[in-house]
Amino acid sequence: MSIRLEDFPNELLLNIFRYVDTRDLFYGFWQLNQRFNQLLQSLKKLVLIIEKSESKLISIFGCQIYKVIVDTCLDINFMKFSYLHSIVLYDITETDLTQIRTKFMPYLAYLSIPSNNQS
Incomplete structure (x- = not known):
């Protein structure tokens, strides 16, 4: 059984994103799909x-x-x-x-x- 990153719940993804550089988040996840865009736009600090x-x-x-x-x-x-x-x-x-x-x-x-x- 394989699990894809996009199968993770939002809460887990948001916790992971807290440890990733802003530039890497943008170039790695922006425009992958609407869900990732919304998650990225919800990040603070x-x-x-x-x-x-x-x-x-x-x-x-x-x-x-x-x-x-x-x-x-x-x-x-x-x-x-x-x-x-x-x-x-x-x-x-x-x-x-x-x-x-x-x-x-x-x-x-x-x-x-x-x-x-x-x-």
Whole structure:
């Protein structure tokens, strides 16, 4: 008897998804079927590390992202992260700074801008 992943109950899948990287969830499970899409859209407190352009992923999961770590010089539209509680910006741009306002990020509780000590 073989069991397929899609035969698992929603509760078990949601528990498994908690341990999988947001990017891997998106590229591995998004658009497999309607059930997986709905499960992914129900996830909360997702963490995203941005190292390259992730516009499609952000447009789908942006409102579910709890923490974002930006390790690139790309301009990121933080307006899409309506649930954001924590931001870590390694390569900050002026655009990034102008977007970070409590008016647009009511849940933001933590902001870190580590210094780049390259001598």
